[in-house]
Amino acid sequence: MSYETVGKLIDKWLNDPGFRSALRENPEAVIKKMKINLSEEEWVALKKMDWNMSDEALSQRVNKFFS
Amino acid sequence: MALAAKIIFSETDDLLSPNYKDRVFLQAENFLKVQSLSRSQYQLFKCALDGLREDFQEEEIPPFIYLPRLVCAGLTGDAEIALPLSVATTLLFLGVDILDDLADGDLPSYWKGYQTSQIQLVSATLLSSLPQIAISELEVSETCRDALQRTLAQGLLRMSAGQYQDLSMNGKDNVSSQEVEASVAAKSGEELALFTALAAQFSGAPPDLVKVYTDMGRAIGTAGQLASDCYDIFQAEKSKDLANGTRTFPIALYLEKKTLEERKLFLDLLERAKESEGVVDMIRATLHSSGILRLSAFVVEVYCQRARTLLTAAAPRDIAVSGLEKFIQKNSFF
Numbered sequence: 001m002s003y004e005t006v007g008k009l010i011d012k013w014l015n016d017p018g019f020r021s022a023l024r025e026n027p028e029a030v031i032k033k034m035k036i037n038l039s040e041e042e043w044v045a046l047k048k049m050d051w052n053m054s055d056e057a058l059s060q061r062v063n064k065f066f067s
Numbered sequence: 068m069a070l071a072a073k074i075i076f077s078e079t080d081d082l083l084s085p086n087y088k089d090r091v092f093l094q095a096e097n098f099l100k101v102q103s104l105s106r107s108q109y110q111l112f113k114c115a116l117d118g119l120r121e122d123f124q125e126e127e128i129p130p131f132i133y134l135p136r137l138v139c140a141g142l143t144g145d146a147e148i149a150l151p152l153s154v155a156t157t158l159l160f161l162g163v164d165i166l167d168d169l170a171d172g173d174l175p176s177y178w179k180g181y182q183t184s185q186i187q188l189v190s191a192t193l194l195s196s197l198p199q200i201a202i203s204e205l206e207v208s209e210t211c212r213d214a215l216q217r218t219l220a221q222g223l224l225r226m227s228a229g230q231y232q233d234l235s236m237n238g239k240d241n242v243s244s245q246e247v248e249a250s251v252a253a254k255s256g257e258e259l260a261l262f263t264a265l266a267a268q269f270s271g272a273p274p275d276l277v278k279v280y281t282d283m284g285r286a287i288g289t290a291g292q293l294a295s296d297c298y299d300i301f302q303a304e305k306s307k308d309l310a311n312g313t314r315t316f317p318i319a320l321y322l323e324k325k326t327l328e329e330r331k332l333f334l335d336l337l338e339r340a341k342e343s344e345g346v347v348d349m350i351r352a353t354l355h356s357s358g359i360l361r362l363s364a365f366v367v368e369v370y371c372q373r374a375r376t377l378l379t380a381a382a383p384r385d386i387a388v389s390g391l392e393k394f395i396q397k398n399s400f401f
Contacts, residue, residue: 006365014356042369044372045372046365048399049401058400063295063298066255
């Protein structure tokens with residue numbers, strides 16, 4: 001899997017407050033507008049992401065599966 | 068017949084009950100007692116098994132115990148048949164776990180007093196002898212037993228290749244996220260793929276369905292290891308991976324996104340993190356500001372989604388669905 005496209009999306013999310021608000025409001029529309037090429041699995045995963053969650057909250061959600 | 072079905076259902080009502088974990092450990096202990104050729108050999112095995120039991124006391128559902136059970140229940144409706152297989156996968160996991168601890172220089176305190184060579188011997192025996200004996204004692208046809216032994220041998224071979232790939236990336240300046248992802252899939256992905264493949268074959272599933280369960284195990288294992296790598300860097304009190312110079316997925320993602328100068332600065336931080344825990348906070352802040360946690364969360368979610376798709380394709384019996392979903396959801400950030 002190549003993460004260049006999604007990496008760019010996340011860079012934009014980090015550096016562009018307007019884009020961040022738009023993504024929080026309607027992630028599906030914003031991603032569709034960007035016309036990025038995603039597989040079915042990547043598309044579902046991207047839609048499942050909570051863009052309102054802060055990095056702090058996100059790091060609290062990390063689970064340790066393997067010891 | 069109706070009575071038998073009723074008994075099976077009541078016994079498998081809660082497939083993730085802690086009681087099953089206790090029974091597997093007890094049966095594994097008895098198995099080791101019977102198989103050991105001397106008292107001292109048994110003591111060595113028992114030390115390893117007791118250590119594992121202690122490590123997983125808090126862990127609700129270790130995959131090496133419960134995944135075989137869920138797959139067997141999903142395919143046959145009978146969760147009880149999985150017990151001897153869960154013993155074999157527990158011994159297998161134990162061997163891999165000890166080998167990992169040896170490679171990371173991270174042996175738990177219960178090994179105090181034992182020589183490294185003795186611990187290596189336990190790991191080698193757990194990987195090359197005991198699970199194979201446990202499988203040879205399963206009540207299945209000869210053809211099925213041969214297939215199980217072959218699956219075990221091939222899985223170990225793939226895991227070995229993944230571990231080698233992992234070790235050879237240690238401390239390297241230029242690793243790609245794709246290389247790391249491939250090694251995670253080959254090592255941790257294959258480990259869980261082995262558990263689900265063995266359980267599906269043991270349950271008599273046809274080859275195409277065995278493949279679906281195998282791929283599902285691989286997706287869960289890969290997601291699990293990628294999530295655990297994030298845990299180590301972003302949550303753990305003490306990062307083992309940073310202390311060991313391990314190039315995990317979040318680190319590789321960062322390195323490949325940056326310019327040569329930025330990479331040099333970050334590599335210097337990684338080097339200093341081996342000696343000083345204070346540097347870990349700087350690394351965390353750098354990774355956060357680059358969106359690495361969010362990007363890693365996305366990749367984990369892709370593997371979770373793959374596992375969900377495969378679970379749907381496997382169409383297990385209802386009694387196993389929520390348990391298998393729980394294993395998938397455990398890795399997700401969302």
